[in-house]
Amino acid sequence: MVKIPLAALALAMVISGPSYGMCRQALALGLDVSSSVDAGEYAAQIDGLAQALDDLQVRRALTGTTKGHVALLVYEWGGKNQQSIIQPWLEITDNTRVDQVIATLRGHNRSFGGQPTALGYAMGFGAVQLAANPDCDRQTLDISGDGVNNDGYRPKQAILNHDFTNIVVNGLVISGVDADALVGYFQQEVIYGFGSFVEIANGYDDYARAMKRKLLRELTVIAVSRLELE
Numbered sequence: 077m078v079k080i081p082l083a084a085l086a087l088a089m090v091i092s093g094p095s096y097g098m099c100r101q102a103l104a105l106g107l108d109v110s111s112s113v114d115a116g117e118y119a120a121q122i123d124g125l126a127q128a129l130d131d132l133q134v135r136r137a138l139t140g141t142t143k144g145h146v147a148l149l150v151y152e153w154g155g156k157n158q159q160s161i162i163q164p165w166l167e168i169t170d171n172t173r174v175d176q177v178i179a180t181l182r183g184h185n186r187s188f189g190g191q192p193t194a195l196g197y198a199m200g201f202g203a204v205q206l207a208a209n210p211d212c213d214r215q216t217l218d219i220s221g222d223g224v225n226n227d228g229y230r231p232k233q234a235i236l237n238h239d240f241t242n243i244v245v246n247g248l249v250i251s252g253v254d255a256d257a258l259v260g261y262f263q264q265e266v267i268y269g270f271g272s273f274v275e276i277a278n279g280y281d282d283y284a285r286a287m288k289r290k291l292l293r294e295l296t297v298i299a300v301s302r303l304e305l306e
Contacts, residue, residue, distance in 0.1 A: 098145075099145055100141075100145065101216060101294075101295070102214070102215045103146055103295075104202045104209075105125065105150045105151070105218045106151055106152070106159075106201070106202050107122070108152075108193070108198075109152040109158075110153075110193040110223065111154070111191055111193075112193065113222065115186075118186055121280060123181075125181055126178045126182050128287035129174055129177060129291075130174070133288070133292060137291065137296055139169070139171060144213060147166065148166055149163060150181065151205065153198035154194065155191035155194050155197075155227050155228075156197040160187035162181065163180050163181070191227075193224065194225065195224070196231045199217065199234040199235075200237055200238045202219070203217065203239065215244070216245075216294055217243055217245045218246050218248060219245065221247070222251075223258070231265040235268055240269070244269035246267055247262040247263075247267050248275045248283075250283060251276055251277065273293070275290040
Protein backbone atom coordinates (compact mmCIF):
# COMPACT_ATOMS: atom_id res chain seq x y z
CA MET A 77 0.00 0.00 0.00
CA VAL A 78 1.33 3.42 -0.95
CA LYS A 79 1.41 5.91 1.90
CA ILE A 80 0.60 9.53 1.04
CA PRO A 81 2.34 12.13 3.24
CA LEU A 82 0.00 14.14 5.47
CA ALA A 83 1.37 17.36 4.03
CA ALA A 84 0.38 16.26 0.53
CA LEU A 85 -3.14 15.39 1.73
CA ALA A 86 -3.51 18.77 3.39
CA LEU A 87 -2.36 20.53 0.21
CA ALA A 88 -4.87 18.55 -1.87
CA MET A 89 -7.67 19.58 0.49
CA VAL A 90 -6.71 23.24 0.17
CA ILE A 91 -6.59 23.06 -3.61
CA SER A 92 -9.89 21.21 -3.99
CA GLY A 93 -11.72 23.34 -1.41
CA PRO A 94 -14.63 22.23 0.77
CA SER A 95 -17.11 19.67 -0.50
CA TYR A 96 -20.79 20.02 0.40
CA GLY A 97 -22.18 17.01 -1.40
CA MET A 98 -25.02 17.03 -3.92
CA CYS A 99 -26.58 20.30 -5.01
CA ARG A 100 -30.29 19.74 -5.39
CA GLN A 101 -31.14 23.09 -7.02
CA ALA A 102 -29.44 26.09 -8.60
CA LEU A 103 -31.63 29.16 -8.14
CA ALA A 104 -30.89 32.41 -10.01
CA LEU A 105 -32.99 35.43 -9.03
CA GLY A 106 -33.25 38.37 -11.47
CA LEU A 107 -34.52 41.69 -10.03
CA ASP A 108 -36.02 44.47 -12.19
CA VAL A 109 -34.17 47.81 -11.96
CA SER A 110 -35.50 49.35 -15.18
CA SER A 111 -36.75 52.95 -15.39
CA SER A 112 -40.22 51.97 -14.13
CA VAL A 113 -38.69 51.12 -10.73
CA ASP A 114 -38.11 54.21 -8.59
CA ALA A 115 -35.80 54.41 -5.56
CA GLY A 116 -38.48 53.46 -3.05
CA GLU A 117 -39.66 50.53 -5.14
CA TYR A 118 -36.08 49.35 -5.61
CA ALA A 119 -35.53 49.42 -1.84
CA ALA A 120 -38.77 47.49 -1.31
CA GLN A 121 -37.64 44.86 -3.81
CA ILE A 122 -34.16 44.37 -2.29
CA ASP A 123 -35.44 44.40 1.27
CA GLY A 124 -38.37 42.19 0.31
CA LEU A 125 -36.01 39.50 -0.96
CA ALA A 126 -33.89 39.85 2.19
CA GLN A 127 -37.04 39.51 4.35
CA ALA A 128 -38.17 36.44 2.42
CA LEU A 129 -34.78 34.73 2.83
CA ASP A 130 -34.79 35.57 6.54
CA ASP A 131 -38.19 33.94 7.06
CA LEU A 132 -37.98 30.80 9.23
CA GLN A 133 -39.93 28.66 6.76
CA VAL A 134 -37.71 29.72 3.87
CA ARG A 135 -34.57 29.10 5.92
CA ARG A 136 -35.80 25.60 6.69
CA ALA A 137 -36.61 24.98 3.04
CA LEU A 138 -33.09 26.12 2.10
CA THR A 139 -31.11 24.29 4.77
CA GLY A 140 -33.33 21.80 6.61
CA THR A 141 -33.05 18.80 4.31
CA THR A 142 -30.68 15.92 3.66
CA LYS A 143 -31.63 15.88 -0.04
CA GLY A 144 -28.76 18.19 -0.97
CA HIS A 145 -28.13 21.91 -0.77
CA VAL A 146 -29.18 24.93 -2.87
CA ALA A 147 -26.83 27.18 -4.85
CA LEU A 148 -28.07 30.79 -5.02
CA LEU A 149 -27.26 33.74 -7.29
CA VAL A 150 -28.92 37.19 -7.36
CA TYR A 151 -28.62 39.75 -10.15
CA GLU A 152 -30.39 42.89 -11.31
CA TRP A 153 -31.35 43.79 -14.85
CA GLY A 154 -32.59 46.77 -16.86
CA GLY A 155 -31.80 47.43 -20.54
CA LYS A 156 -30.28 44.86 -22.87
CA ASN A 157 -26.72 45.77 -21.85
CA GLN A 158 -27.44 46.35 -18.17
CA GLN A 159 -27.19 43.27 -15.98
CA SER A 160 -25.18 43.17 -12.77
CA ILE A 161 -24.56 40.37 -10.26
CA ILE A 162 -25.38 41.28 -6.66
CA GLN A 163 -24.66 37.89 -5.06
CA PRO A 164 -22.38 35.50 -6.99
CA TRP A 165 -23.10 31.78 -6.80
CA LEU A 166 -23.08 30.66 -3.18
CA GLU A 167 -23.78 27.17 -1.86
CA ILE A 168 -26.38 27.57 0.90
CA THR A 169 -25.22 24.87 3.29
CA ASP A 170 -26.29 26.46 6.59
CA ASN A 171 -27.91 29.53 8.14
CA THR A 172 -24.59 31.38 8.17
CA ARG A 173 -24.65 31.33 4.38
CA VAL A 174 -28.24 32.64 4.38
CA ASP A 175 -27.11 35.47 6.67
CA GLN A 176 -24.29 36.23 4.24
CA VAL A 177 -26.70 36.66 1.33
CA ILE A 178 -29.03 38.85 3.39
CA ALA A 179 -26.14 41.09 4.45
CA THR A 180 -24.98 41.38 0.82
CA LEU A 181 -28.46 42.41 -0.31
CA ARG A 182 -28.92 45.00 2.44
CA GLY A 183 -25.48 46.47 1.81
CA HIS A 184 -25.95 46.74 -1.97
CA ASN A 185 -26.43 49.98 -3.90
CA ARG A 186 -28.37 50.03 -7.15
CA SER A 187 -26.08 49.39 -10.12
CA PHE A 188 -27.91 51.55 -12.65
CA GLY A 189 -31.23 53.28 -13.33
CA GLY A 190 -33.19 54.95 -16.11
CA GLN A 191 -32.93 51.92 -18.37
CA PRO A 192 -35.60 50.28 -20.56
CA THR A 193 -37.08 46.84 -19.87
CA ALA A 194 -35.13 44.07 -21.59
CA LEU A 195 -36.82 40.93 -20.31
CA GLY A 196 -35.38 38.76 -23.06
CA TYR A 197 -31.82 39.82 -22.28
CA ALA A 198 -32.51 39.37 -18.55
CA MET A 199 -33.51 35.77 -19.22
CA GLY A 200 -30.50 35.21 -21.48
CA PHE A 201 -28.16 36.54 -18.81
CA GLY A 202 -29.72 34.21 -16.26
CA ALA A 203 -29.30 31.23 -18.57
CA VAL A 204 -25.59 32.04 -19.02
CA GLN A 205 -25.13 32.23 -15.24
CA LEU A 206 -26.90 28.91 -14.75
CA ALA A 207 -24.65 27.30 -17.37
CA ALA A 208 -21.68 28.31 -15.19
CA ASN A 209 -23.27 27.23 -11.91
CA PRO A 210 -22.25 24.37 -9.62
CA ASP A 211 -23.41 20.93 -10.81
CA CYS A 212 -26.97 20.84 -9.51
CA ASP A 213 -29.85 18.43 -9.90
CA ARG A 214 -32.25 21.16 -11.06
CA GLN A 215 -31.91 24.68 -12.44
CA THR A 216 -34.43 27.44 -11.76
CA LEU A 217 -34.46 30.99 -13.09
CA ASP A 218 -36.68 33.62 -11.47
CA ILE A 219 -37.51 36.90 -13.15
CA SER A 220 -39.21 39.68 -11.17
CA GLY A 221 -40.71 42.52 -13.19
CA ASP A 222 -43.38 45.23 -13.33
CA GLY A 223 -43.62 45.70 -17.10
CA VAL A 224 -43.38 44.14 -20.55
CA ASN A 225 -40.31 43.91 -22.74
CA ASN A 226 -39.46 47.09 -24.69
CA ASP A 227 -35.76 46.64 -25.48
CA GLY A 228 -33.93 43.92 -27.40
CA TYR A 229 -35.35 40.55 -28.34
CA ARG A 230 -38.53 39.32 -26.65
CA PRO A 231 -38.44 36.71 -23.86
CA LYS A 232 -39.51 33.85 -26.12
CA GLN A 233 -36.53 34.58 -28.37
CA ALA A 234 -34.18 34.25 -25.39
CA ILE A 235 -35.11 30.58 -25.28
CA LEU A 236 -34.00 30.25 -28.91
CA ASN A 237 -30.78 32.20 -28.37
CA HIS A 238 -29.67 30.33 -25.23
CA ASP A 239 -29.79 26.78 -23.89
CA PHE A 240 -32.84 26.43 -21.65
CA THR A 241 -33.01 22.64 -21.95
CA ASN A 242 -32.79 21.96 -18.20
CA ILE A 243 -33.99 25.33 -16.91
CA VAL A 244 -37.39 26.13 -15.39
CA VAL A 245 -38.26 29.82 -15.62
CA ASN A 246 -40.71 31.27 -13.07
CA GLY A 247 -42.00 34.82 -12.91
CA LEU A 248 -42.85 37.23 -10.12
CA VAL A 249 -45.16 39.92 -11.45
CA ILE A 250 -45.24 43.18 -9.51
CA SER A 251 -48.72 44.29 -10.48
CA GLY A 252 -49.95 47.81 -11.09
CA VAL A 253 -52.90 49.29 -12.99
CA ASP A 254 -53.30 46.57 -15.63
CA ALA A 255 -52.39 43.53 -13.54
CA ASP A 256 -54.28 40.92 -15.58
CA ALA A 257 -52.56 41.92 -18.81
CA LEU A 258 -49.09 41.78 -17.22
CA VAL A 259 -49.76 38.38 -15.64
CA GLY A 260 -50.98 37.10 -19.01
CA TYR A 261 -47.84 38.47 -20.68
CA PHE A 262 -45.56 36.67 -18.21
CA GLN A 263 -47.55 33.47 -18.66
CA GLN A 264 -47.23 33.63 -22.44
CA GLU A 265 -43.73 35.08 -22.82
CA VAL A 266 -41.61 34.53 -19.72
CA ILE A 267 -42.28 31.31 -17.83
CA TYR A 268 -40.90 28.14 -19.30
CA GLY A 269 -40.50 24.45 -18.44
CA PHE A 270 -42.41 21.78 -16.56
CA GLY A 271 -44.16 23.13 -13.46
CA SER A 272 -43.30 26.78 -14.19
CA PHE A 273 -45.60 29.40 -12.68
CA VAL A 274 -46.24 33.11 -12.12
CA GLU A 275 -46.41 34.53 -8.61
CA ILE A 276 -48.11 37.93 -8.09
CA ALA A 277 -47.12 40.77 -5.77
CA ASN A 278 -49.85 43.37 -5.33
CA GLY A 279 -47.44 46.25 -5.70
CA TYR A 280 -43.98 46.62 -4.18
CA ASP A 281 -45.31 46.71 -0.63
CA ASP A 282 -46.40 43.10 -1.18
CA TYR A 283 -43.09 41.96 -2.67
CA ALA A 284 -41.73 40.27 0.47
CA ARG A 285 -44.87 38.16 0.93
CA ALA A 286 -44.96 37.15 -2.74
CA MET A 287 -41.24 36.31 -2.80
CA LYS A 288 -41.60 34.16 0.31
CA ARG A 289 -44.54 32.29 -1.24
CA LYS A 290 -42.63 31.78 -4.49
CA LEU A 291 -39.45 30.55 -2.79
CA LEU A 292 -41.36 28.06 -0.66
CA ARG A 293 -43.16 26.73 -3.71
CA GLU A 294 -39.90 26.34 -5.63
CA LEU A 295 -37.83 24.87 -2.83
CA THR A 296 -40.34 22.40 -1.43
CA VAL A 297 -41.16 20.91 -4.83
CA ILE A 298 -37.59 19.56 -4.89
CA ALA A 299 -38.46 17.18 -2.05
CA VAL A 300 -38.44 14.35 -4.62
CA SER A 301 -35.11 14.55 -6.43
CA ARG A 302 -34.11 13.12 -9.76
CA LEU A 303 -32.12 10.39 -8.01
CA GLU A 304 -35.24 9.19 -6.17
CA LEU A 305 -37.14 8.94 -9.43
CA GLU A 306 -34.54 6.71 -11.09
